[in-house]
Amino acid sequence: METPIKMEAAAIMARSDGYRTKGRQLILSYLEATKERTVSVSEIQEFMEQQGNPVNVSTIYRNLDALVAQGKVMKFVADKGDKSTYRYIEPEHDCHKHLHIQCVKCGKVIHLECDFMRSIEKHVLEEHGISLLCENSILYGVCQGCKST
Template sequence: MQASYRTKGRENIMRVFMEHCEELISASDMNEFLAEMGTPLNLATIYRNLDKMTDAGILIRYQDEKEDRAVYQYVGDRDECHNHLHMKCIKCGKVMHLECGFMNEIRLHLSDHHEFELQCQNSILYGVCKNCR
């Protein structure tokens, strides 16, 4: 397998995700962030890096049905983002982690009563956060 190189462009993409870790970011959003930083990248290069980072487990990809586009969340090397649901405020875009005992209740209920195994890594609940109510 070919080694993954840490290019300046990839480092800038990582920096944007770390600075906006509570947001879901699309390729076009990333393009704007990088341009504002004075480090623009070709959109194809951004997509290629997002794909590689998703394959490596650094990002989680979601489908934004409202905007009909892919959006990405930075998880880095934290495995816990693959084991809980995420909640997104439809007004401000903030992403929150559902990391409480209720997660186990949901998982057990779905398994016991519906014979369904929940896969959390691409699951997101939409609603309005307390700051936007």
């Protein structure tokens, strides 16, 4: 009578798989809706609770790690290393190839998709011997909208 047990196990795995996928999709849809800015893990957790799908922090991290590995989400490592933030990668932007600058007032992220990126990369590499990792770097500033208020 081995077969029914195996089937049961497969059914449980399929269920938990479905659950995991649903949670991941919710996280991704939240990140897509907030793609203008970076979000923290606690914001994601709050959103999941609002959606009636509460998950613990380690599950969120696991899902985020998977989304980062899939190239769907970009992770920004904060100064002190304790609070990384995440942002949805828009397929139309080549976000791995340029830096981003974030407004410290409204949190909006601007893509630095201009020619000067190549000069920075070249300079940093040739003069300082460092290969720039756009991936985990973010610059801070104040955007036009926030400056005028």
